[in-house]
Amino acid sequence: MSLPDNKLTVRSSADLVAAVPYLLGFRPSDGSIVVIASRDRRIVFAARGDLPAPGAPASRVLEVAANLVPVLRRQQPITDLMIVGYGAEHIDPALLTASEALTASGMPLLELLRVTGTRIFNLTCDNPDCCPPQGTPFDPIASLIAVQATAAGQVALPNRAAVAARFAPVDGAARASMRRATTKALIRLKAVSADDKAAADEAGVRAVRDALRKHDLGERLTDDEVAWLTLLLRRPSVRAIAVDLTQPHDRHVTFWADVTRRAEEALVPAPATLLALAAWRCGDGTLAGMAADRALQVDPAYRLADLLLQTLHAALPPAMFEQAIVKARTNPSTR
Template sequence: MTFPDNKLTVRSPADLVAVVPYLLGFRPAEGSIVVLANRDHRVVFAARGDLPAPDAPAHEVLGLAAHMLPIVCRQKPITDIVTIGYGNPEHVDAALHAVGEVLTAGDLSVRALLRVTGSRVVNLSCDEPTCCPPQGIAFDATASLLAVQATAAGLVALPDRAAVAARFAPVTGAARDAIGHAADSALARFKTLSAAGGAAVDVAGAHALRDALRQPDRRLTDDELAWLTLLLTRASVRDLAVELTQPHDPHVTFWAEITRRAHEPLVPAPATLLAIAAWRCGDGALAAMAAERALQVDPAYHLADLLLQALRAGLPPSTFDQDTGRANPATP
């Protein structure tokens, strides 16, 4: 993921490890590997992956590194790389060295290999005990000055990936039934409008979108939400929503709420819009999970698929905007 211009001064490996959850948006679990790309002492990109199981053959680790290499290389110019593994030495150390060797062979300068085990960070690329003791350095991710500064800068570190997914998890029970009834009621209205022609749907869609996004913190009624999500099934209305959605937190929260409450068959469009909003804000984890949610409901939803491919390739949002619906706004 890429980051906004928040400036946090990192003075040690412990500082860097403390701020990683705020860069990713969640705290990496054991068995994670994080690659940070730096340009002139500034983190410009982060990628996280799952390490293979401890007893996995060596080629699986090399495959993970080979997958990460072109993604990181796309961020050039890069000054150096820091790679961080989470877990016990038996699981992490050999994998970190293998990934570091692949990145180095790809003409990337690996500045540090760090292992986080519990509340200690070990620098595997430094054997000077005075600055990098073999037992590591203790750190407290929640109490560090960097964590306080990151929070003040508006960065959020959720407990784990499950907490990210919970932001747009579908409603259940009575709330789900109510939105289903509202969607059924709105469908007849939508069919009548569609019979009047696509232009009529475009006009209604533009009105509904501008009205909703003008006050994104206002909770839509079930009827308003059902009507909006039906209008978004028209590609031109969805593409207008892409243009109107701005890279700031209220729009991310808005589309997360719409995705969470939407009638299941109508989820793909708002989930994709959530992904786009999150990506533009630098939240790659939320963006990828939202795109996956859209494809879970409709595996053929082309815009979500393109978005997910771009995210996995490490492309910036500007590239995606240039290569997708702007050139062909009718693409579903």
């Protein structure tokens, strides 16, 4: 079985478990359930959720499964479904309930696994020769999958907190410097747009092109450049250019993460949404969703971030989101 883009090949349960962090972008914590769908031996979808606390009624587990069913159906046709749970054996009943609910909706289950530390337990196999009751040991670090993924440039961060840290706001002296730079940029913007409103749009287009070009050459933007860029990104026409120029490259993810970190709080929504877009185009749904959430934390009415998040949660095809971007540009109420 191959992973997206045919970068890795999964040949065993241990390979599948080793691949999960690279599918998600981070290592799931205990209490997680990961659902993986494949089509003709090719993985096409992976999603993580939180299992209810031990002792919770079965209805809570059924709610988790019910939320996944419509998302999985959008990936049809699905030929195999794999479920991996994380934690001690007390989560087994919840995993079994979730798997029964998913298979009852017509999705074939290939494997149901539980991972505890460095051991894998197969909940659908009772043959002690291949699935011993004490679990099968595996080393996620020394796994061939981990080696191949690293060589292919795929990254698995230790947890979701590490993903959020990629675009967490700077503080201390760095924040004070950005605040001063933003104050200067405000004065500059007023002067530029005082006599000609179109001048600010033109300046924004130049700022986006120059910033991405400079980053692509390996240079980091100064605080003054970041402040100027984030102010101009409030203009819909400037943001539209940034959307068009943002490419599915790790370097653009890194660029918008840095701009989001350094932007003043009120100016975060635009760069955070562009970070989400870059991550989404690179296939990193976790980072994309968290960055879109960050934009909406600052401005709950920021429509483009909301559209992106809805698309991610529904696991709609990429083309659907691109269509949403076009609609957003033609809707005067969209920001």
